[in-house]
Amino acid sequence: MSDHPAKVAFSHWLLTGTIVHHAHFETMQEQYQVSVHPQLIMLISIDRYFEICIGRPFLWRREIAIQLSQVIQKVVSIPYLTIWVEEGVMALLLELPKPSYEHPEQLYSFTHPLAEQVIKGMADQGVSVSIGIGGFYSNPYLLHLSYQEARKSMIHRFFQGNQLIFHYQEEEKREIAGKSPLTNEERTELQALVRIADEEGVISLLQLMLKKLAVAHYQDVEVFKSEVTDLIMLMTRVALENGGNMIDILSRNAALIQDLYHTIRYDHFVKKVSTYARQLVAQIDMGHLGKVSTWIRKALDYMRANLHQKITLVEVAQYCSMSHYYFSRKFKEELGISFIEYLNQLRIKKAFYYLEQTDWTIQQIAEAIGFDDANYFSRLFKRYQKQTPTEYRRAKLY
DNA sequence: ATCAGCAAACGACTCGGCGG
DNA sequence: CCGCCGAGTCGTTTGCTGAT
Structure with a gap:
């Protein structure tokens, strides 16, 4: 455990970038009896921490901190240090196995799965966390930059929460902002699922696509929202083409677009889009089904969900x-x-x-x-x- | 009335071959 | 190689029967 006061102090020097004023890195390591040589910061933030704190005993905060430490201990197999930088936000200082990471992809392929494991580990405990990942710095005197980048990557309040992972990127990404992270196959699949009224299929694919958009456009909420609006129009068109009630759908559609424009939290946004998608699917469903018994519905759900394979x-x-x-x-x-x-x-x-x-x-x-x-x-x-x-x-x- | 099982008929599906 | 067609195989449907 790195809760040891010396390790915490050591981590603190690194994060604040003040270590250089005190001594050489190796000397500090000896003095604090720390062998870790961190090069990257991962910030783990408990989603909507203060909101969920309300009404819970003070001890709960300690419990959740212990849970996080345990998850980290379980999934991180490389040398690391941890320090709470504020309530509900922990910095994970990592010493990566390879000496250098020339291409960002090399770095992502290592850090992303790790972040996913932490998110999953905490989700299993019923706690949602988001993770911001800073850049790689072999020089420990520059580690504070990685910390600042990790912070910056998750700064937009709209996207806070909901188990997202953000990699810090330079401004370079802005250039290709016009390019959507979604593939044509995904769009086609979404339309096809709406058409066959596969409610669960639509929702799970939709949430996956929203997550992709969120990660790609975390620097620009407006771009994110406009891409989602495109998806909504795509689904709406399919519903209209397949027997949905035009007046009903169009009025809901207009209300939703208005509403989304003012929505300032990502999770609320996702919920509203999902609800709308369910309503669309229900419209198509009613066209030819009306009221059928529950077992028929069960059978149809099964058929829709397994359409890609042989069904007898x-x-x-x-x-x-x-x-x-x-x-x-x-x-x-x-x-x-x-x-x-x-x-x-x-x-x-x-x-x-x-x-x-x-x-x-x-x-x-x-x-x-x-x-x-x-x-x-x-x-x-x-x-x-x-x-x-x-x-x-x-x-x-x- | 609800449901399962059998047997026979039907037609959905597969395999092999053919043409562009 | 891709897509279409004919003939055989096997899964699905349905009439009938009987148990609960």
């Missing part, structure tokens, strides 16, 4: 604790079409987006939507759409 009637029936004979019968009774028919429609719906918005081969698309055989997919597509997948793609393109 027996498997879904088992999932719903029914015999497959009975399941097959009741399924058709409630939805008007057979199990396999419904499953195929779901798959074909998803295929539209891949055809329109990716350049994947028919084989790749077939695999992505759970068909082993691209030939079969082609034929099925033709039956529903009166044209083959390639014809459909060409028609959409020109």
